[in-house]
Amino acid sequence: MxxxxxxxxxxxxxxxxxxxxxxxxxxxxxxxxxxxxxxxxxxxxxxxxxxxxxxxxxxxxxxxxxxxxxxxxxxxxxxxxxxxxxxxxxxxxxxxxxxxxxxxxxxxxxxxxFDELPAVPPIIRENLNRELEEKGIEHLQHKLKQADEEYYAEVDINNPQRLIRALEVYEYTGMPFSSYRKGSxxxxxxxxxxxxxxxxxxxxxxxxxxxxxxxxxxxxxxxxxxxxxxxxxxxxxxxxxxxxxxxxxxxxxxxxxxxxxxxxxxxxxxxxxxxxxxxxxxxxxxxxxxxxxxxxxxxxxxx
Missing domain, CATH: 3.40.50.300 (P-loop containing nucleotide triphosphate hydrolases)
Structure with a gap:
């Protein structure tokens, strides 16, 4: 091309x-x-x-x-x-x-x-989905704001899939989801x-x-x-x-x-x-x- x-x-x-x-x-x-x-x-x-x-x-x-x-x-x-x-x-x-x-x-x-994101054990996503069902989306929004304020400011916080994806990476690696998007x-x-x-x-x-x-x-x-x-x-x-x-x-x-x-x-x-x-x-x-x-x-x- x-x-x-x-x-x-x-x-x-x-x-x-x-x-x-x-x-x-x-x-x-x-x-x-x-x-x-x-x-x-x-x-x-x-x-x-x-x-x-x-x-x-x-x-x-x-x-x-x-x-x-x-x-x-x-x-x-x-x-x-x-x-x-x-x-x-x-x-x-x-x-x-x-x-x-x-x-x-x-x-x-x-x-x-994108930078390569780590593979996260399914149990972490399952737990986050359970939290969504039991405590509501506001609970996940609050967790993401505490964990990764940079991504929270950009993401559609009414989309639970986006919240869970960011939170599962954070919970598994201890690193904010936004830190995986700074590569070349x-x-x-x-x-x-x-x-x-x-x-x-x-x-x-x-x-x-x-x-x-x-x-x-x-x-x-x-x-x-x-x-x-x-x-x-x-x-x-x-x-x-x-x-x-x-x-x-x-x-x-x-x-x-x-x-x-x-x-x-x-x-x-x-x-x-x-x-x-x-x-x-x-x-x-x-x-x-x-x-x-x-x-x-x-x-x-x-x-």
Missing amino acids: SQFKTLVVVAGPTAIGKTAAAIQLAGHYNTAILSADSRQFYKEMSIGTAKPTTDELAAAKHYFVDSISINDTYSVGDFEKQALELLDELFKTHDVVILAGGSGLFVKAVCEG KNSRPFAIKKIGLNMPREQLYNRINQRVDAMVQQGLIDEAKGLYEYRHLNALNTVGYSELFDYFDGKSTLEHAIALIKQNTRRFAKRQLTWFRRDSDIKWVEAGSSTLLPDMLAAIEAQ
Whole structure:
């Protein structure tokens, strides 16, 4: 593969407009988009994950949208392997390919790979899962904050699988999970240029609130009802669904559940920004600008 091949990353928090920005770039370069949104992989989850619309999917070829089932076991390592194999194919006919999404871990996997994490005895994970059942997710959140404040500040703390993965490594090795992510980057046979979409916080939060209201109007509650029996699966332990499952269980009112979805999505966006702002390679552009495409192209050229 030629070193002249380039992967352009479009990163940023939820609801900021990454899909629309990526489609503009894909149109300019006449190329395809790989999604790095770990929630949009799942075929059964559409409204609550704000998947690209039919028109958006028609505007540019998308990969890793509706690619797996909620019943499938799928790791960030699987994504790294599949994405690199796909890029190898796409770069045979394209000089530029777009990687767009807000899942920082999945973006990192494609761009850098990971340090080798230690194999942890299954009993440690089993014990942590038991703690989750008996004491709740807040207990694991507190444990992680005490053990690894750096990773706590970045991770989606409402995702129990992520919490347990970090805690099991810490409990087995005595070393914070974040310490295993400081090794050398794996070299890639293509150039990588990264753009981050930015927006004033109040404006972003308004967009998030409006998007949640739109999701409800589009049928989010019925979608969540149809997935209720699968609530034990990791894919469903996510903002937009878990709050509605609590409502179905009689633990909250619908009004409160919707307010919580907005609040938890805003918190998630804040964590995404924390993650991406640590990456000094990202060049930031204003998402709401009327000159977004030329701004992005200038940021790419400047790298």
